[in-house]
Amino acid sequence: MKLDEIKNAALKYFTIHGYEGASLSQIAEEVGMKKQSIYSHFKGKDDLFLQVLRNAKEAELASKIEYFDKVDSTDPEKDLYGFLRLVIDLFQKNEQSKFWLRMAFFPPAHLAKAVEKEVIEIEMEIQAILERKFKDWLDAKVIHGDTPKVPTLAFVGVVDTIMISLVYDNDEKRLQDKLEACWTVFWRGISHP
Template identity: 35%
Template sequence: MSASNIKHAALIQFAQNGYDGTSLATIANDVGIKKQSIYAHFKGKDELYLSILEDVIMDERRYIQDYVSSQTTLPIHDRLYQFLAEYSERCETHASSKFLLRNGFLPPSHLHELMMQKVYNYLDDIEQLFLQYLEKQQTFFTVPLEEVVISFIGLIDSLQIELLYSGTDRFQRRLHASWNIFWRGISAFKEE
């Protein structure tokens, strides 16, 4: 049994049940091995969890890079909205997105500091990706580009919280209302 098979089963369990709700015995059972066999690849649950976190962050970063580089034909309004709108679907269909959503907001307490350092580095990277992406559109916005990006990341966080705690219907409701205010603010607001 390979480490990648163990990590795949663990990713699904951690995404669905969180750190505390996932046992090594359950992961081993999903893979079809004995629990002790996991220790041939990982020192324990923490190492397995943190290894998956690294993979998830790389996967999510790659998804966003691919998204911003491939969505060049849609108007900027539609591109940004589509990115937000697709997030709930991505969390339902991609274990890495679901893992990051659940565990980014509800990390295990004993790994909190280490995990949040990795999550904050990821968020800083995402902020830079969107800054680079939106630089070409900078003349369109009526507020500084950095504020546009920080606000957009804040909107993402708000929508993720709604998705995590309330589900898809409330996510959609918050998306529509928040998007309209956000878009009006960055495209029409003028400082006096």
């Protein structure tokens, strides 16, 4: 479908150059048509951007929810580390993940409100899932602490760190080192009585 080709090309250029730096003529050229033809499928640049954004959001959310659905949830060490690996995997082979990260941090100024709404929505949903898991693990005394909020936020922090490393530590070795270091310290911090 030509419509999806346009979205994919837009995704690519938005990710590389940002909203302002990506031009419709470049995007159109990528799919072998003129920029005017984009208007047969989208109302304009903003519309194209927001549709790409929503697609990326859905993909991002779906794969993360799916992970926690299929996990047995009795072994936090395995499940949480597996989630970090999933994040890395998504980011490296999924164009949408990189796009999502960039726009979550630095959205086009005139669409900041709309983007922020989507970002908060997905962030809260993931956090709620994690918090339920941590509560169960705390109750089962397989990890230790006073409240599920602390390990949840700390783990979200580890995820953030990994994503940052994915953006600018182009060195694969350094990413692995950071992952191991953060994970080691985090796990000791929550598993110890």
